[in-house]
Amino acid sequence: MARILSGKEVVQAMAPGLKERVQGCVEAGAQPTLAILRVGENPSDLSYERTACKRAEALGVGIRSIVLPANVTNDQLLDAIAQVNADESIHGCLMFRPLPAGLDEAAACAALDARKDIDGISPASLARVFTGAGYGFPPATAQACMHVLDHYGVQLHGARVVVVGRSLVIGKPVAMMLLARNATVTMCHSRTEDLAARCREADVVICATGRAKAFGAECFAPGQTIIDVGINFDEARNLCGDVDFDAAEPIVGAITPVPGGIGTVTTSTTMEHVIHSCESALGIA
Ligand code: NDP
Numbered sequence: 001m002a003r004i005l006s007g008k009e010v011v012q013a014m015a016p017g018l019k020e021r022v023q024g025c026v027e028a029g030a031q032p033t034l035a036i037l038r039v040g041e042n043p044s045d046l047s048y049e050r051t052a053c054k055r056a057e058a059l060g061v062g063i064r065s066i067v068l069p070a071n072v073t074n075d076q077l078l079d080a081i082a083q084v085n086a087d088e089s090i091h092g093c094l095m096f097r098p099l100p101a102g103l104d105e106a107a108a109c110a111a112l113d114a115r116k117d118i119d120g121i122s123p124a125s126l127a128r129v130f131t132g133a134g135y136g137f138p139p140a141t142a143q144a145c146m147h148v149l150d151h152y153g154v155q156l157h158g159a160r161v162v163v164v165g166r167s168l169v170i171g172k173p174v175a176m177m178l179l180a181r182n183a184t185v186t187m188c189h190s191r192t193e194d195l196a197a198r199c200r201e202a203d204v205v206i207c208a209t210g211r212a213k214a215f216g217a218e219c220f221a222p223g224q225t226i227i228d229v230g231i232n233f234d235e236a237r238n239l240c241g242d243v244d245f246d247a248a249e250p251i252v253g254a255i256t257p258v259p260g261g262i263g264t265v266t267t268s269t270t271m272e273h274v275i276h277s278c279e280s281a282l283g284i285a
Pocket of ligand 1 (some may be wrong): 141164165166167168169170171182188189190191192195208209210211229231232262263264266
């Protein structure tokens, strides 16, 4: 039986410190405030927005919703981002992606001020993750993986970590963060040969591929820690991760569930970044 690395437990552990920091900001003159920039009515964006609003409310973080129609032009989107950048009462901005077809996502990401880019989408934020220099936040999901590993005391220094997936949202940034903690990191992707063998060799496996239940018993070994980042739906339309939980759980040492794992911690991490951004603006970080 594996230890279940519950995201809820991590969220509960983070909450008192985050609430205290919100209070510190309010006493210093500003309520940490997150702008949620949504283009169109994508159901998964709406669902994440509801979750983010609930978590923000629980922590005392303010929310400003900016909703643009799906047929918005690039110029109108860039105008909205410029307004967020200029508004001193907004400390962070979460822009849902992918943007509807036809919009220049790279230009929109680059337009967001790195100080407000609490989800690591701008080139400046990513430069910070990769070089350690400058200012910016890592993508919240990558940071959430680190929070879970740290909360449960998973040894990273010297550990062999396999990261499957090389997107700029999760795979690449989390690999950089693990390297910074002296893990020995192997990055795998769709062209990796004998992926199951690479996974079995690791102390920690981070699965971020977006393939429902694709990692079965053949990928795992006793004692491993498994971080399942995937948010997918199985054939029965039930929410599931990249890992076949029922196959992996009897083998490995510890595993994050889906739902209730990394996704849960991502929302709190987003709020943590907003609070940090507000503290920086107030000069109390
Ligand atoms: P992307 O589609 O951008 O990247 C997927 C990665 O997985 C690619 O690098 C791809 O490799 C790799 N991959 C695909 N198929 C295979 C395969 N057969 N074997 C090995 N590697 C493979 O996805 P994201 O990184 O954006 O998201 C990954 C997952 O994480 C999704 O399920 C998403 O829903 C979830 N997610 C969860 C969040 C959370 O808060 N928990 C937040 C954001 C995303 P290649 O580069 O070779 O194509």
